[in-house]
Amino acid sequence: MAGPVAGPEHHFIHRIGWLRAAVLGANDGIVSTASLIVGVAAAEAGREGILIAGVAGLVAGAMSMAAGEYVSVSSQADTERADLETERQALEEAPEAELEELAEIYVGRGVEIGLARQVAAQLMAHDSLGAHARDELGISDTLSARPIQAALTSAATFSVGAALPLAAVAVAPVEHAIPVVSVASLACLALLGGASARAGGAGTLKAAFRVTLWGVLAMAATAAIGAVFGTVV
Template identity: 55%
Template sequence: MTEPTRLLDEHDEPHDESVGARLNWLRAAVLGANDGIVSTAGIVIGVAAATTERSTILTAGLAGLAAGAMSMAVGEYVSVSTQRDTEESLLAKERRELRDEPEAELEELAQMYADKGLSQELAQEVAVQLTAHDALGAHAETELGIDPNALTKPMQAAYASFVSFTVGALVPLLAVLVVGVGARVPVTVAAVVVALLGTGWLSARLGSSSVGPAVRRNIIGGVLAMAVTYAIGSLVGTQVS
């Protein structure tokens, strides 16, 4: 095996289920952080364009942080709970079928292995041995793509989203508060761009995709959001005053 092939096998195509689970919640965490950065930056930039009152900016930023973090957590919990319910329902159905029709299920499993390219004899032997070892695991993985020992975790997803959104939101919130009035907007924009560069790079690495497009999408989207809210804040602030 050549060195490039060995590296690809070891690093680019992890097959361990625990690795896949970690990558899933890491991607969710990166998404939460990215959302926290962009949405909170939009709020504080918009408010900063309308007023110079630090307390007003702080109140708006904290309100956006709290609402966004809770929304992300609840949304992830509901979404992943629905997925978990579906997984458990499918596993319950598979258990009933294994209990009531074990021969038919064995033949079905063997045929699936044969469809993947194994000979009928080898497919039958594999199906028999895996069924004897862990019937539900073998059938669930092959038929449903579900690992009964690694079901989705709603609370883990909710917690990861809440924490990551909060951490991301603190970047623009602190940036806009720690500098003087004249430097608030440019410093916040700079901090947000750097943060989005980081989350774009991390999301690309986790997804084994090209870093450049991911970073560009992140930064362009974030800058566009800040530009729109800044324009709205400037207009509203002018009209109110």
């Protein structure tokens, strides 16, 4: 009697491009803005000063995240294009050598040499550059660099993340700004860590603890600095 037929596996790697930028943006938005607010509040500033600092941090941070992601991912895309051009030239000038190179890659993965040459020949007949890009260079559509997507995702999620501690300080009594913003931000960080891990198919508790710990350290450092400057200045 035949056993149950397994369905197609559900993978998460296709999400890695936007998920990394989204998590990084939201995490930075919460941590940096909450830390800024806590530091300014520790210096005994009024509500208006705290809100101005928070809004300025949101705008500056969102623009910085967008620019940083765009430049970084554009550099990756430039490298990918240069490597693909080098590979295209090699395929035009020495196709047989490139076939052997691809076959050796499959042999290294455990395929018998004769079969490896057949597979390499068939793949190159179908899409020679794509085969070498994927198996020799590690470049695929799923993992390829998308600068604009990364920039927009980071800026948008940073803004959403930064809005959370701003909302907390806007409704909290100014004398309780530090504990309210700290607790609200750490709760949001824990939820973010868990949600991002779930979206990526990883364990939620470890991810939630990881981002929360760094949030605690960042807010504690800025609170200490704010308290010192508030006393001295």
